[in-house]
Amino acid sequence: ETGVTQSPTHLIKTRGQQVTLRCSSQSGHNTVSWYQQALGQGPQFIFQYYREEENGRGNFPPRFSGLQFPNYSSELNVNALELDDSALYLCASSLALAGPYNEQFFGPGTRLTVL
Amino acid sequence: AQTVTQSQPEMSVQEAETVTLSCTYDTSESDYYLFWYKQPPSRQMILVIRQEAYKQQNATENRFSVNFQKAAKSFSLKISDSQLGDAAMYFCAYRSYTSGTYKYIFGTGTRLKVLA
Numbered sequence: 001e002t003g004v005t006q007s008p009t010h011l012i013k014t015r016g017q018q019v020t021l022r023c024s025s026q027s028g029h030n031t032v033s034w035y036q037q038a039l040g041q042g043p044q045f046i047f048q049y050y051r052e053e054e055n056g057r058g059n060f061p062p063r064f065s066g067l068q069f070p071n072y073s074s075e076l077n078v079n080a081l082e083l084d085d086s087a088l089y090l091c092a093s094s095l096a097l098a099g100p101y102n103e104q105f106f107g108p109g110t111r112l113t114v115l
Numbered sequence: 116a117q118t119v120t121q122s123q124p125e126m127s128v129q130e131a132e133t134v135t136l137s138c139t140y141d142t143s144e145s146d147y148y149l150f151w152y153k154q155p156p157s158r159q160m161i162l163v164i165r166q167e168a169y170k171q172q173n174a175t176e177n178r179f180s181v182n183f184q185k186a187a188k189s190f191s192l193k194i195s196d197s198q199l200g201d202a203a204m205y206f207c208a209y210r211s212y213t214s215g216t217y218k219y220i221f222g223t224g225t226r227l228k229v230l231a
Binding site (some may be wrong): 033035040041042043044045048055056057058088090092102103104105106107108109 | 220
């Protein structure tokens with residue numbers, strides 16, 4: 001069974017650019033959540049996708065957007081990058097949307113640096 | 116809105132000793148889940164232990180156990196027989212349910228150092 005994978009591992013962009021981060025869910029998982037973890041902080045919820053639909057969103061502006069594909073892999077897109085977007089971006093997948101099987105399995109993250 | 120507070124930025128423990136990490140949370144919900152996650156330098160977040168709020172019995176996973184005090188909204192993690200591999204950031208997390216969405220709210224973390 002393959003765990004959650006993310007690509008790329010590291011990324012450097014300049015302010016104003018756009019970036020796409022990718023996540024492959026653990027096999028059989030239909031729910032994906034994305035988190036932003038600034039240095040020295042806990043992860044902050046960005047949004048969640050369930051069966052290709054956005055299912056909930058945290059306090060992030062619309063320039064943070066996402067997609068989930070039929071194979072349940074997912075993308076996080078960030079437009080008009082700002083310096084404060086520099087962070088570790090974590091993807092987490094779960095077997096189901098609710099109940100005890102909502103346990104989230106995290107990927108290793110993508111470190112984004114905005115210059 | 117729910118909040119999670121970890122008041123200990125850093126803790127140290129001698130190898131083979133016991134350490135307790137603190138977590139408090141605030142919520143108006145009656146049914147929820149609480150979690151402790153470990154994040155080693157490799158960055159991958161790993162689930163350590165989970166507690167369902169409706170269960171009065173404290174969860175235990177090998178050397179890891181929790182002290183769940185629902186009325187006090189406290190959820191501490193006890194690590195017994197500490198090992199060098201336990202050194203990591205530990206995050207307390209609350210799973211909230213809002214408008215049909217489950218999401219996790221994390222504390223700011225506690226860095227655990229294990230001394231040989």
